[in-house]
Amino acid sequence: MTRDRRVVRGDQTRQRILDHAMAIASLDGLEGLSIGRLATDLGVSKSGLFAHFGSKEELQVAVIAAARDVFSREVVEPAFRAAPGLPRLVRLCEGWLEYSERRVFPGGCFFYAAGAEFDARPGRIRDLLAEARRDWLGLCRQTARDALQLGQLVEDVDLDQFVFELDALATAANSAALLLDDASAYQRSRTGILSRLRASATGPGDLP
Amino acid sequence: MTRDRRVVRGDQTRQRILDHAMAIASLDGLEGLSIGRLATDLGVSKSGLFAHFGSKEELQVAVIAAARDVFSREVVEPAFRAAPGLPRLVRLCEGWLEYSERRVFPGGCFFYAAGAEFDARPGRIRDLLAEARRDWLGLCRQTARDALQLGQLVEDVDLDQFVFELDALATAANSAALLLDDASAYQRSRTGILSRLRASATGPGDLP
């Protein structure tokens, strides 16, 4: 089939565009991402690049989808190689911190940056970012629920509260590391998360 | 002295500009804040407004300073009417949550929005935002230290860790309330903060 070849060639360029666009967006925001600059950086014509998406909003939508793919590959999938329940929840937290710390996106967590940028701008972009965030929190919550059903968490744990606090501690590390150049925030985050996990775990068996 | 009147007239316009600029910046970011739009909104000429600041960066600097004033008035000063130590720390946390919840800035906490926007863009604006954040954390830390010296906190408390976690929980509420339209996040934040305070307090005396 030549179809494969066709698709591959177009998609290769598209992916190259998106890879760079994600990096720019994590640094300068989804709005700061401009088609002209993106084209110049990649050594491509503005119109040729534009044709791939049709509008700036479509480009932003595609960038968000691409960032979700990266996040899945870097954080979610590795955690799914751990056992369900508490071990997996631990790996989700640790994977997220490493994803921020390793600067998978040069501007830190893509969804932290984009979420803060669009959290007060109603529209499609905000909706997509909110969905991504809800999916992440939902995944954490479901994993915690599994842990509860496996008897790894104390029965009176408030799952929403539990996940809220874990997420808060992780996000705060990203924020402090970027704005304050405080790499030790990751250690504080790990300390807080571990303490929170210990407080709700039934035993030390599944914790580091 | 006419100087007073002169200054007053100019400063009134300047303050009117800054008031609106803070609102726009909290919604659309410090970069999204444009001089043309600001002038149009206020029914003022672009050049006349521009003359007040001399450059966009100076405008951004002035907006940050104005936002710090608002923050001091809305969060810090009320807390200083409480007794030093733990009571004041409680009021700082609660005051911050109310400041976010009441939408003193329509886009939620100004420094959350601006900090996330500039945390990966080196320069004067980032430095100022980092300074504001450090001052806030420093104030919380000093207040916690006072509480420790007053015997209101257990002696082995890690002050940096303690403040990191309180701040993380508060910030997470702002984020969830804005992006996810989840007003209940404030309750979760209060629950988490109170639990953290209780864990390190020597007695229930100074806690709600």
Place this chain on the structure above:
DNA sequence: GACCAAATAGAACGACCGTACGTATAGTTT
């Protein structure tokens, strides 16, 4: 009422923005 300085307005600038349209190139199908 003349004078001065501050405050505001108006018009224009070059640069960049997103977008549109027509064209050239390359690869595939017939």
Place this chain on the structure above:
DNA sequence: AAACTATACGTACGGTCGTTCTATTTGGTC
């Protein structure tokens, strides 16, 4: 070889950006 399609390019348009000039208005001082 011809027809077709996907991909990329060049150019141009209208609009907004920050900024810079040159008036003009305003309010207070002498």
